[in-house]
Amino acid sequence: MDSYNILTEKELALLSEGTSQLPLRVLQTTDEIDNQILHQVCTPVEPRDPNLKLLISRLYATVRDEEKPGVGIAAPQIGVNRRVFLAQRLDKKDQPFEFFINPEIVWYSKVKRIGxxxxxxxxxxxxxxxxxLAIQITYYDLEGQHFQEIVEGYTAVILQHEYDHLNGVLFPERIDEQMQQEFFDASPNGELVYKK
Ligand SMILES: [Zn+2]
Structure with a gap:
């Protein structure tokens, strides 16, 4: 196990607030300190760190919070700047939430979608x-096994949004970036392709 990447005492203290079935506070861009944390590049974790289960269960409780449910959540959103996120697999039967440890998006399709x-x-x-429209993502599970898969459609959008969080990028910054790429070709089925 790579001890350099195990969760710190400080991170564990945050994750141990209350019981593990309770949601944690979600950091907000409207708060100056939260906003700084949300814009940091996250560091990798050791997939076999036994404390990762606590991080994942707190993320799950938080994304499933009845008051403000979501389809995905990244560790920095609860104040832990680590490369872990949860995403709802709308492309699978029963639409389960899955966790992604040290994910890398290794391919982005040139064909785009807007949503x-x-x-x-x-x-x-x-x-x-x-x-x-489609991506190829690699990630680890809690046993340290490495996986890769190609995902498309709205689930691929969730994965891209959550992956951006790990690099300190929020969706309004993607919009700003896209405003500078002025020209799209719109295909008849509504897909977008960058001209350049
Ligand atoms: Zn988000």
Missing amino acids: EEGCLSIPERYEEVVRS
Whole structure:
């Protein structure tokens, strides 16, 4: 096990607040300190660190919070700047939440789609974001096994949104970036392709 990447005492103290079935506070961009934490690049974790289960269960309780449920959540959103996120697999039967440890998106399709996004960390903002229609993602499980898969459609959008969180990027910044790429070709079925 790589001891350099195990969760710190400070991170564990945060994750141990209350009981593990309770949601934690979601950091908000409207708070200056939260906003700084949300914009940090997260560091990898050791997949076999036994404390990762606690991180994952707190993330799950938080994304499933009845008062503000989501389809995905990344560790920095609860104040832990680590490369872990949860995403709802809308492309699978029963639409389970799955966790992704040290994920890497290793391929983005050139064909894009546009769709509305919101974020648990950004109050009352829902806007259209251009994302790749399909991606290839690699990640680890808790046994340290490495996986790769190709995902498309709205689930691929969730994965791109959550992956961005691990690099300190929030969806309004993607919109700003896209505003500078002015020209799209719209295909008849509504998919978008960058001209350049
Ligand atoms: Zn988000």
